[in-house]
Amino acid sequence: MEKMLIIDSHSLAHRAYHALKDTNLRTKDGLPTSAVYGVATMILRLLEDEQPAYLVVAEDLGKTFRHEVYAEYKGTRKELDADLLAQFPYIKEFYESMGAVVLGVDGYEADDVIGTMARAAREAGIPVCIVTGDQDAFQLIDDGVCVYYTRRGITDLVRATPDYLQKKYGLTPRQWADFKALKGDPSDNIPGIPGIGEKTAVKLLNDFGSLDALLASPEKIENERLRKLLVDHRAEAQRWRELVTIKRDVPLPLAPAGCRFHFDAPRLADFFRKLEFRSLLVRVAGQEAKAPANTAEVKVGPVLMPEARLLAGDDLPAFFEGSDREPVALQFLAAEASWQRGEVLGVAFSKAGDQHGYLPLGSGAPSWPEPLVRWLADPEAQKLAFDGKTQMVLADHYGYAWDGLAFDALIAAYLVSGGRWQLTLENTAQTLLGVELPPLQDAKGKKREILNLPTDWAEDALAGAGTSRTAALLKLHPVLRAEIGQAGVEELFYEVEMPLVRILFAMEKAGVKVSPEQLATLKANYARWIKELETEIYRLAGEEFNISSPKQLGVILFERLGLPAGKRTKTGYSTDAEVLEELVDKHPLVEKVLAYRGLVKLNSTYVEALLGLAQPPGYLIHTTFNQAVTATGRLSSTDPNLQNIPVRTPEGREIRRCFIPRSADTVFLSADYSQIELRILAHFAADEKLLAAYRSEEDIHRRTAAEIFNVPPDQVSPELRDQAKAVNFGIIYGISGFGLAKGVGVSRKEAEAFINAYFARYQGVKSYLEESIAAARETGYVSTIMNRRRYLPDLKARNFQRRSFAERMARNTPIQGSAADLIKLAMVRVDARLRREKLPATMLLQVHDELLLEVERAALPETEKVLREEMERAFDLRVPLVVEMKSGDNWGDL
The missing domain is CATH 3.40.50.1010 (5'-nuclease)
Structure with a gap:
C-alpha cells in the first residue's frame, strides 16, 4: 500500500x-x-x-x-x-x-x-x-x-x-x-x-x-x-x-x-551544490539526469570504481614486480581488527598503470600464499596504506611479518588536515581528489566499515570495495606528498610520524605483563571498599537508594538533606562531579559519594577489565596507541586506556602495582620529561626571567612565587609554591580567575590578582600569548615547534563561548602540541639507539611526557644513559630539557 x-x-x-x-x-x-x-x-x-x-x-x-x-x-x-x-x-x-x-x-x-x-x-x-x-x-x-x-x-x-x-x-x-x-x-x-x-x-x-x-x-x-x-x-x-x-x-x-510526494531531483541537486555536499550530489545525480533538463549540468567528482581482477597466489610475483621502485597500495578487508581478534577476508592491491587486483584469503584461512607472505615481509617492497599499523596487526594475527611501509596516507592526512575534515579514507579522497568512493553496504543496505565487513560477502563485492580504496590511495599519494611539502611538515612526517608507526606496533605487540593474582586480590579489596562506602552512604542518607542513579541521588541530596541545588539537567537535579565538589563542605555524604564513584569507575574500567584481558600464558595487556586522533598531536591509548590510570591516588597506584616485568631478571625504567610544557613556553615566549630561572636550574614554582608574591625565594611557603604552580600551569591553558580560585581555594579577586601579578613580572609570556592569538586569527591556524598545524575557524566566530574556546586552543595547542612533537621525536631517537647498541630494553608505554621500558637489570645503567642523552638532546630549546629517571619492580613503585 x-x-x-x-x-x-x-x-x-x-x-x-x-x-x-x-x-x-x-x-x-x-x-x-x-x-x-x-x-x-x-x-x-x-x-x-x-x-x-x-x-x-x-x-x-x-x-x-x-x-x-x-x-x-x-x-x-x-x-x-x-x-x-x-x-x-x-x-x-x-x-x-x-x-x-x-x-x-x-x-x-x-x-x-x-x-x-x-x-x-x-x-x-x-x-x-x-x-x-x-x-x-x-x-x-x-x-x-x-x-x-x-x-x-x-x-x-x-x-x-x-x-x-x-x-x-x-x-x-x-x-x-x-x-x-x-x-x-x-x-x-x-x-x-x-x-x-x-x-x-x-x-x-x-x-x-x-x-x-x-x-x-x-x-x-x-x-x-x-x-x-x-x-x-x-x-x-x-x-x-x-x-x-x-x-x-x-x-x-x-x-x-x-501531500503527494514528487521527488524534485534537479532542484535538490542545486541545493546540494549551494551547500557543497558533493557526496550527496552524487546520490541524486542519476535521478537528476532522468528529470527534465532545466538546470545546469551536474558537475561532481566521479565515483571511483576501478576494474579489478581476482588474483591467485601464482599471479602475485608478476603483480608485485617493480614494487622496490614504485609503491603498491594495499588494503586488508577484515571482519574484525584489534589485538584481541583479527579476521582477514582478503587483500586488495593497486599499482601504477591502472592495475588493480583482489586476493581472496577466506575467513579463518590457516595460511596465506607464500608470494604474499614474502612480499609483505620484504622491507624493500614499498607499500602504501591507510592506517599501516592496523595492517601490521592483522598480518601479525596470522603470524606474518609486515614491513616496507613507504607512505601512510592516514598519518599524512592527519598532518595536513589540521582538523578540517574527518580522517577517513572516504573523506580524504573526497576533499583532496574530488572523487567519491562507493559506499560499503551489505545485502540489507546497511553501511559497513572497511574493517567491519560480513564474513559471507561475495568476492566480487569485496574486490570492488577494496580496490576502490587502494585506487584512491594510489591517487592520494602524490597529492598528500605535495600537501606535506606545502605545510612544511616533511621532517615531522618522514623523520618522526612515519618511523613511529613501526615503533608503536612493536610496543603494542610486546604488551605489558600484569599479575592476575594481584588483580584478583585488588578486585576483592575493591568490592570490600565499595561495600563499606555503600554502608556509610546509606547511614548518612538515612535510607538505601541507588547511589549510581543521578535522579535518586538528587532526591537524597536536595530534597531529603536540603542541600543547595545547582544546575538542572533534562532528568532533574544535576549531580555531576562539578556540582558535588561544590557541596563537599556542606555534608559528609557528598565526599563519600565522590569516593564511591571513583572506586566504582576504577574497578570497572581497570581492575575487572584487566582481569578479563589478562590471559595465559603471558598475562600480557596489549593496548592500542592512536597516532591520528588528538588535535594536539598527542598519542592516545585505547582498549584499554593505559594512559589514564591515576598516579596521584592510592587506588590508582594499587592498579599500577599490578603491572610487573616479565621476569625476575628485568626491571621497569621510566623516563619522564620534567615540566616540558613550561620549558616550551619559556622557549616560545623568550621571557628573560623565565629563561634565567631554567638556565640556573632554579625551582620554577618557587621562583614564580617569589616574583608574583614579592617575597625572597627562601621565604616562599609550600602554600605559596602550590599557588604559583597552579598559576604556572594554568597560564598555558588560559585559566580564568574563577578557575584558578576554585583550584587553589582562594577568592576570585585574589586569583585574578595572582594572574595579573604573573603577567606583570613575565611580560614576555603575556606578549607571546597575545601575539599567538592575533596571528592565529589572521592565518586561521596555530603551529607547533615542528610545524604541526591546528586550524581554528572559531577564532572569528560571533558566539562568545566558541570564540573563547578557540582562543584557549590557540594558547595551548602550540605548547601541548610541541610537547607531543618532542616526546615522539625522543621515541624515534631512543628506539634507533637501543637497536643500534643492541641493548636488552623494550619500550612498552608512552604516557604523554613519560616513556616506560622494560630493561635487563644488568643493562639498567647503560640504558638510563642512552635515554637521558637521546631525550635531552631531542631538540635544541632556549632552555635545557631535563629527564627524570625512575626504576622499580612494578609500575606503581618506581
Whole structure:
C-alpha cells in the first residue's frame, strides 16, 4: 500500500547537529552545515528504504497553547547553539527542494501537526510512518501507524510498534501519555509526581490500566507513601497529562491527498551544490539526469570504481614486480581488527598503470600464499596504506611479518588536515581528489566499515570495495606528498610520524605483563571498599537508594538533606562531579559519594577489565596507541586506556602495582620529561626571567612565587609554591580567575590578582600569548615547534563561548602540541639507539611526557644513559630539557 512518511523537522535537526557537531562541516564561506548534512543523509536513506507516496514535514512555529496552560513549559531548555540556529532555514529549504510538504500551525507544536495528519491519513486508508527523536510520538502508535525513533546519531533508528513498546517499556501506546504525566518529562520541564520514577509509573499503570482509573481509586494502592502522593498531586497529574497529550484535531491547511510526494531531483541537486555536499550530489545525480533538463549540468567528482581482477597466489610475483621502485597500495578487508581478534577476508592491491587486483584469503584461512607472505615481509617492497599499523596487526594475527611501509596516507592526512575534515579514507579522497568512493553496504543496505565487513560477502563485492580504496590511495599519494611539502611538515612526517608507526606496533605487540593474582586480590579489596562506602552512604542518607542513579541521588541530596541545588539537567537535579565538589563542605555524604564513584569507575574500567584481558600464558595487556586522533598531536591509548590510570591516588597506584616485568631478571625504567610544557613556553615566549630561572636550574614554582608574591625565594611557603604552580600551569591553558580560585581555594579577586601579578613580572609570556592569538586569527591556524598545524575557524566566530574556546586552543595547542612533537621525536631517537647498541630494553608505554621500558637489570645503567642523552638532546630549546629517571619492580613503585 502507498504510505505516508511524516517527519519531525526540529527533532531530527537536533539529533543530526549533535551527532555531527564535532565534524565542523562548513562551506568555503564558513556557513555551518553539519545538521543539514546529517538530516539530508538520514532522509535520503529513508526515502530509498520506505518509498513513500506522501511526504509531510512538521515544524514548530513558536509558543503554543501549552505555554498558556503552564508558563514554565520547556523553560529549562538551553538557548540553541548559534550554529544550529543558523541551519534551520537551510534544513527547511532542503525539504522544500526535494518536494516535501512542510507544515506548521500557529499555536500548536509539530507533534500536534503530526498527530492530526496521522489520524487523517489513517482515516483515508493510508499507512503512516513517523520519523522523530521525541518519545512523545509513541502515544500515536496504532494499527497502521509506526514510529521510526532516532535513538542516537543519524543512523540508529528503531521501528517502534505496539509490540516494541510492550517489550521495551511494558506499556501500550494509550498508556504513554499517562506514563509521562506520572514520571514527568524533564526535557519539557514537566515535573511529574514527586517520588514517582519510571519503574513505579509502569507498575501503577500495569496494575490500574490508566491514570484515570488510578486517580479514581487511590485507596486500592497498597503503598501508603504512593497513595498519599497521588491524592496530594491529583490535579497536577491531570495537568501534566494535558500537556503531554498530542492533539489530533489541529486545523490543517491540507488534507492527506494534498501531500503527494514528487521527488524534485534537479532542484535538490542545486541545493546540494549551494551547500557543497558533493557526496550527496552524487546520490541524486542519476535521478537528476532522468528529470527534465532545466538546470545546469551536474558537475561532481566521479565515483571511483576501478576494474579489478581476482588474483591467485601464482599471479602475485608478476603483480608485485617493480614494487622496490614504485609503491603498491594495499588494503586488508577484515571482519574484525584489534589485538584481541583479527579476521582477514582478503587483500586488495593497486599499482601504477591502472592495475588493480583482489586476493581472496577466506575467513579463518590457516595460511596465506607464500608470494604474499614474502612480499609483505620484504622491507624493500614499498607499500602504501591507510592506517599501516592496523595492517601490521592483522598480518601479525596470522603470524606474518609486515614491513616496507613507504607512505601512510592516514598519518599524512592527519598532518595536513589540521582538523578540517574527518580522517577517513572516504573523506580524504573526497576533499583532496574530488572523487567519491562507493559506499560499503551489505545485502540489507546497511553501511559497513572497511574493517567491519560480513564474513559471507561475495568476492566480487569485496574486490570492488577494496580496490576502490587502494585506487584512491594510489591517487592520494602524490597529492598528500605535495600537501606535506606545502605545510612544511616533511621532517615531522618522514623523520618522526612515519618511523613511529613501526615503533608503536612493536610496543603494542610486546604488551605489558600484569599479575592476575594481584588483580584478583585488588578486585576483592575493591568490592570490600565499595561495600563499606555503600554502608556509610546509606547511614548518612538515612535510607538505601541507588547511589549510581543521578535522579535518586538528587532526591537524597536536595530534597531529603536540603542541600543547595545547582544546575538542572533534562532528568532533574544535576549531580555531576562539578556540582558535588561544590557541596563537599556542606555534608559528609557528598565526599563519600565522590569516593564511591571513583572506586566504582576504577574497578570497572581497570581492575575487572584487566582481569578479563589478562590471559595465559603471558598475562600480557596489549593496548592500542592512536597516532591520528588528538588535535594536539598527542598519542592516545585505547582498549584499554593505559594512559589514564591515576598516579596521584592510592587506588590508582594499587592498579599500577599490578603491572610487573616479565621476569625476575628485568626491571621497569621510566623516563619522564620534567615540566616540558613550561620549558616550551619559556622557549616560545623568550621571557628573560623565565629563561634565567631554567638556565640556573632554579625551582620554577618557587621562583614564580617569589616574583608574583614579592617575597625572597627562601621565604616562599609550600602554600605559596602550590599557588604559583597552579598559576604556572594554568597560564598555558588560559585559566580564568574563577578557575584558578576554585583550584587553589582562594577568592576570585585574589586569583585574578595572582594572574595579573604573573603577567606583570613575565611580560614576555603575556606578549607571546597575545601575539599567538592575533596571528592565529589572521592565518586561521596555530603551529607547533615542528610545524604541526591546528586550524581554528572559531577564532572569528560571533558566539562568545566558541570564540573563547578557540582562543584557549590557540594558547595551548602550540605548547601541548610541541610537547607531543618532542616526546615522539625522543621515541624515534631512543628506539634507533637501543637497536643500534643492541641493548636488552623494550619500550612498552608512552604516557604523554613519560616513556616506560622494560630493561635487563644488568643493562639498567647503560640504558638510563642512552635515554637521558637521546631525550635531552631531542631538540635544541632556549632552555635545557631535563629527564627524570625512575626504576622499580612494578609500575606503581618506581
